[in-house]
Every structure is written in structure tokens, then in C-alpha cells.
Amino acid sequence: MPILNPDIARAFDEIADLLEIDNANPFRVRAYRNAARLIQGMSTDLHTMVEAGDDLKELPGIGEDLAGKIVEMVTTGHCSFLEKLEKQTPPALTELLKVPGLGPKRVKALWHELNVETVEHLARAAREGRIRGIPGFGEKSEARILETLQAHLAAIPRFPIAIAAPYVAALVRYLQGVPGVHRVVVAGSFRRGKDTVGDLDVLATATADSLVMTRFTTYGDVSAVLSQGPTRATVILRNKLQVDLRTVDTSAYGAALHYFTGSKTHNIAIRRLGQGIGLKVNEYGLFRGKERVAGETEESVYAAVGLPYIEPELRENRGEIEAARAGRLPKLVERVDLRGDLHSHSSATDGHHSLREMAAAAQAAGLEYLAITEHSRHLTIAHGLDPVRLRRQMEEIDALNGELQGITLLKGVEVDILEDGSLDLPDTLLSDLDLVVGAVHSQFDLPSDRQTARILRAMDSPCFTILAHPSGRLLSSRKPMNVDMSRIIRHARERGCFLEINAQPERLDLVDTHIRTAKEEGVLLAVNSDAHSTQGFAHLPFGIQQARRGWLEKQEVLNTRSLAELKPLLAATMVK
């Protein structure tokens, strides 16, 4: 039963939450948070490192104590310190921290004053009007809690795709190792590259005597088996992810893969096409009467209904079938098309590595250029740069570029868009950069007209190249801003600036439907890692997948261009 990095990261985050509610030393809390963040971003498995006898203390931010806790988790599967904390502080309290407006102090007050230990308790207390009586709370707090909980409780838990991915990879590896198994593939929304996945649909082909079903339900990471039959089983993993496994005949592999990849509306449209020419389409194949005419491969399924192969990311019944019939399917952008990255941070602000280390990591990720875009001064939590520090970094980058071979650093900034739409640094400074990435980091809940006007005004600044994470959403914690995104997209076209597809697991922002709008408006998009460490470039594939869901081709992604082609495009957005 492998303990994966996200498990350890989650344990450390939970320890940090519980310590914080306990009013512990803030630096101690931060040590756990930093470790969680480090581990979440690592590309090497900690359990592999432990097995290999590596010294975990060499990881930045991991000392003797945390190294010991990691070893304990990897070898025993649990963390005794966390269990001890959970005995003295109800673990469900950490869920309450996710409610907007509730932090450690107020959660502790709710717990002590009202015995509120769970989200359900909180909802009941709010409904009964008991919250307003606690010192520090009032009617507004109570109403806000009630409002967010109603939305919260109705939501089905979904996983950001990049968070689910390592669990998926581990499960697939395990199943592939079962004797008699030929093929294992993950279908469903995971294969379509949706930003979040609800449950996983895994498909396998195997010999008739293979024990794949039994081995699946006894996988070490399984916490509950919901159903188990000869060709289908459903389990819940310890991380609460639901997984369905289906075994199919090799002859029906393509039909099953197509069927279980979906989307449902895409399948319905394909089935209707089949019906029109006398074919029955289901997960077992394509049939004319009793005769199977296709189904071994997905290509054969599409061919039988007169279509070319349609990439999974397009299968949302958003015009892909019409495009396929007309021979106008996009040739989707791929990860290897990326030549650079236009959004990253170094240890000068809230990143973890030096400029030189970031450059080397970008180069190792196959990139030719990397824009360093630190936060600006307004974002004090991220140690944002003021004009003096930014000037100094610009000189550093110039000097470093003199030494670097095969990778070029671009001088940029991720400047805060202030509430009135002005930028957090003066134009005289911004105009000396290669590019200016603008972003909203505060005041996410302005009314739509003001929020939209704010962003439009920012784009109109003399120096404005890319609007970063345009919707501002965080998948598991923050709704997108209230903005007129179509207007922002049209404005980008008129202004001649670009929008970002931010590849961070929690962001994947711009969202797919708006990417499609941007494409139709002729606005170029940049697929950016927003890397805060050398590991951050590993998220780029998820950004690419998001771009593909928005139908983007190579030339519609800004940073597929060579540096020579890119530079004039960036310069055109800047008044010099």
C-alpha cells in the first residue's frame, strides 16, 4: 500500500490546521505548511526515496523531526503525532477552516462556545441563530456562513485533475502488474482532461482467468468496496476518490473505451449518427443487426459512423461532430509544442529557487525561454517587489543571460491590478521589461460591472501583456470572479494583449469554454506554469490539456513561438 506524496502533504497540512486552531507557534505551523507545499510539488516519490535510503533532511524545509514523520508515514501508513492531535482537537474542525470568513480563531470560538465540531453542526447553529451571540460574530457572519454552507453541502466532491493524477498512475501501474492483464486505460472525464474529476472509470482487457477484479478490490489504497461482480467493481480509495473498474473483451475494447470516455452528450450524438445509417452503437461494439461491424479500436467506431478520430478533450458535444464531418477538426496543441513559459517566480518573492535554478529546470523541461514574473509590492504576503528590488532583479537577469546557454530568461513581473484598475508599479518601470503579466489578487468579490471595469482599465495600461489567471478561481476553494469574460476577451483583442491559461492544479484558469471564445475572437493564449519552484514545470501538461479542451492549435498558443518570433509580439503590447 504505497503512501503517496499527496497523502503526506495532506497530513502535514492537517497538522498545520490543527496546530493553528490550537494557537501554536506560527513558525511551527508554517514549517508544516512549507513542507506540505514542497512535497505536493515534488516529482520524486518520498517512499521511493525512503526505500533508497536517501537523506530526507537534505530537502529544503525538512529537518530531523519532519523527516522522521515522513519515514513513519511511509513505513507504517499513519502518523502518530497527527493521531494524537486528532484526539485533542476534533479533526472535522479543519473542514470548517475552508468556510470563507472562518479562520483558526473563529473556528476555535465556535468549537468552545457552541461545541461546533463539524460542518453539519455549523449549519444547524447558523439556522438556529446561535452564532450571532458569540463575541466577534454578528448577524452578517451568521448569514454569510449559512449562505456558503448551502452551496457547500450540495456540492459533490471533485478532485483537481493534477491531484488525482498520481493516484491514477499508481493504480494503473498496480493493475498492469496483475497476471493476465493486457491493457489498462483510464476513461471518463480524466481522459477528457476535465479540470476536475468526480470518479474514475478504469477499463481493462485481460485473459478470462485473470484475477484482476479481486486484485482491484484488494488494492492497498482501497477503503471500501461498494460493489463487485465479474466484469465490474466499484471501490472508494482512502482519499475518497471513487473508482470503477470494468473488464471488456479485446474485440470490444474500442467501443467500450469510447463509451466510457464520454461525454454522455457526445455519446448520444454518436449513437444518433449510427442510428441514421442503421447501426446500433453501445459499449460492446457497433452492430448492424447481430453482426458486429466495428469496436476493436476507437478509430473503427468513428470510421463506422463516417467520422475521423476525435480527440477525447473535444468530446463534449460542443460542435466537434459537425467539425469532424466537415473535416475541420483542430489539430490540437501538444506539450512538445511549448517553447517557453511566461509566468514564474523565484526565491526573490514567494518562489523556492534561484533564477539560475529556475532557468536550469525550465531548460530541462524542454523550454527555450522563461519569463521571471515576480509579484509586485502590494502582495506583501508574497514579499512582492518594489521598484528598487525589481530593478535589481532586472540587472541580475541581464547578467545571468550573459552566461546561460540554450535558455533565455525574460524580464517580467506579475503586477497586481489594484481595486481601481491601476497597476501596482509605475509605467516608467514596466516599460523597461520584456513583458507585464497583470493579475487580480485582492477584492475578488466586487460586483460584476466594477470587477470588469477594473480589469479592462488595467488592460488599457500602456504596458500590459498578459492577463494572468483571468477568472481568479481556485478549484477547491474560490469561485470565479463575477466578470463579463466575453467583454474582457473582446477587449484583449482590441487592445492586442493576451490571456493566460494558468497550469497550476488549483487554477486551470482560463476555463475551457472561455478559451474557446478567445480562440474564436482571435486572442492568443499563453499556457503558463506559474512555477514557484523547479518542480512547477511538471504542471504544464495539465495546462496544455486545458488548452486542448478549448480547441487550441499550436499557433493559437503564444508560447509555442520561438523567442525570435515571440519578442515582437510582446514588444507590441508595451509602449516604450
Next chain:
DNA sequence: ACTAGGTATAGTTACAGATGTCAATCTGT
């Protein structure tokens, strides 16, 4: 709890702005 530098202990991305309550807590990467 980590790191550095020293074999103990100090210093640790740090603070403005908003909210909503009446002093303090939460948010932001």
C-alpha cells in the same frame, strides 16, 4: 519546526486592506 552557526539559541517570506463588529480576525501566494 527549520536553519544557521554553533554545540545554545535567535530569527524565520510580513502586513495592508477589508470585513463587520465594536476589538479582532481573515485574506492574499
